Amino acid sequence: MAMGSLGVWVPLLPVVSALVILAFLRNTRVFAARVSVSTLALTLALALMLLVRYLVTGADAVVDSGGVFGSLWLDPLSLVLWTFVSGISLIVHIYSVRYMAEEPGYARFFALLDLMTGVILVMVSAANLLTLLVAWFLVGVVLYFLLGHDHRRPAAGRYAFWTQITYRFGDLPLWFAALVLFHCYHSDSLPVIFARIQKAPHLQFWGMPVPELAGFLLALAAFARSAQFPLHIWLPYTMDGPTPVSALMHAGIVNAGGFLFNRFAPLFEHAGWALHWAFGVGLMTALIGSGLMLMQNDIKRSLGYSTMGQMGFMVMECGLGAFPLAVFHLIAHGFFKASLFLGAGDVIGDARAHDGVPPDPVYTSVVERRPARPSRLPWLVAASLTVLVPVVVLSLSHFFVAEHLFYEQGVVVLLFFGWVTGAQALFAAHKMSQQDPWRLMLGILASFVVVVIGYTLISHYFGRLLYPDEHESLMLYHAASIHRLSFDALVMLLAAVFVGGWALTFFAESLDLGRKFGGRGRGLYLGIYALLSRELYVADIYEWLGQVVVHWSRRLNVWLRWC
């Protein structure tokens, strides 16, 4: 059977399953779940088969529906994401069989899960603008009903509404971009549009190159879907939905931004400013998301902000031109976050059983016979290992795997981030109290080396799979580059800031600076804490704006007597 004919069944199977459950199996809970899980297993098998087939033959295909809607593009990006989405969805389905057993609307829940899976599968393989728009739009609609599954809880409805309204806002730039591309390149077929962009990348519209304008709009649409600051407010609050939905959302749906960047990669090759913007927004989101994550005392909310930070990092990777790395990141993060969400219940159960209060040093010393004072490496040794090891390991592994990319600015920035995160990990290991600190540090170093080399190799070969044309990858890195001198200055400045920060941390501990300056900085500290604990007042501002519009709407209605 041809790849196209088989491919159509991948998104179709879950949709058919949803319709069958809604039409015939609403009152047969067990059977509905069985149908749903079996269909998903079949979908995953089919998606895997198509991916393997592509790996063997190397040929992609466009399945033309014959109309303006419904065409599918079976390229490496679609096939990889089909496998990923159906895999995550299958895990969530299996988990839901028991997790949702006590909930009302059991069959409806499975139908909605199937529908959501089908819609996402259409979205990631859409071959024309209208199909993409339809699927993109429907994801928001189906997600609304999944998040609001428990209609007895007004909070679930409120936060489902936040999600729906943010998604609708994000739909507008996608509509605009699609219509601009349609007007300028006279086609709604994505492969045709991309071919025409390569021929006429400098086509002007409203005094701007079309790819640049469309790039800005697409980036904005991606920001809303991937919870980028300040369009992030919906994400941490979606925890009020059922846990399997949180898992599916954080592992799959929220990654739509990274997918959109990759789908329109040929356009972003000519949209450098849009990429710089994406880098800035992604960086800010990563910082704010990670910062807010550290402040939460609710595990699911903390995971929500962690996703926000990760999404920021993923968008930042796109802004650097490392498009395949963003896909690799979204898949890795998807599996990682799904497992965390699905295991959150157990963690909460454990926390109820054990209070989690840190052990008393006297108790550990006398009863457990462990040293009361932590034994650590000499700080100079620890500092040298912390700062030097990551940079050497990262640089060498990248140099040997992909030397030609080693000098690209995007890669340098990513290595820089790798260095900072690696150093932080080693620093955290140094701070842990252990009887044998050398053993701990060597263990962490060995793990670090294995992870970095593995990650570098996998991401490199993954990049080759998604972008077989090396020229395309280089074009993306070039589009994301800035002036060499500014770049070098920026890297040096940031390096100085990080090294300075680490030095300050080391000295603050040894010289007890916290006690000396604590009183003076207290007000500032409390101010920042208040600002962050109210999540920078972004939700309050949106709520106020919403109330103003509704107030004026009501006044208009009163003037016009509700007619």
Place this chain on the structure above:
Amino acid sequence: MDLALWALAALFTPLFPLSWLFNRLVASLPAGAIQGFAVLVLPQLGIEILHRAPQGPLCSAAFRPWVMALATASALLYAVRALSARELGVWTRLVLCSGLATVWLAWAVGAPVQVLQLMALGWGLPAAVALYLTGVFVRRVGGAYVGLHGGLVAVMPRMTASLVFAVLALTVTPVFPAFFMLWKGLGSIPVAWLPFWLPLIFLWGWAAGRLFQDLLFGDYRGEPMTDIGGMSVALIGFVFLASLIVSVIGSGGASWR
């Protein structure tokens, strides 16, 4: 076309300020099937007048951009007004008036009359269903103010599901006809108009979200109620099926030009 005919067309296929009279007219009819029938027939009547009336200065190319501007303003005004409506009938009429303004946009860019009729049907069908269900609601509870009871889905699941479909279809959700009509329409107008039209999608979604908050969530606090019967559900299902067929025709073949 003389002014009187043009005004009649703008009354039946509502365009501000004559849409105010259209709204008043529909509201004055008994709630339920009659109102639903009216919103199906009146816009078609307006389109027929537009089509059959002799061409005149009000149909000239110079005048059409003004019609587009008025249609845009009308659509935005009614979409904003729908945000604060919590009475089901009022909400439906306001969103319908907002959506039907796109018929004038299509007329201004010279779309054939069949497309105008299809567009009016695309918005009229779900509005007719919603108004019919409003009538059911009024008969059983005495009013259709959804904020009063909350959590209606618990006591009337069939009616709520039908309403949800109607509201989604009215607020340009794919795969209902209004979505495809809007896509075709926005693909045919000059791009400079898009920044004024795209916020409509957001406003309609916002209005639908606010309505759902009251309709779906929370504990029901009213008297016990009986749900609509299987025949009504089958009829509504048939209407939506017809609607999807209109979608397929609209997305596959119909064009504004």
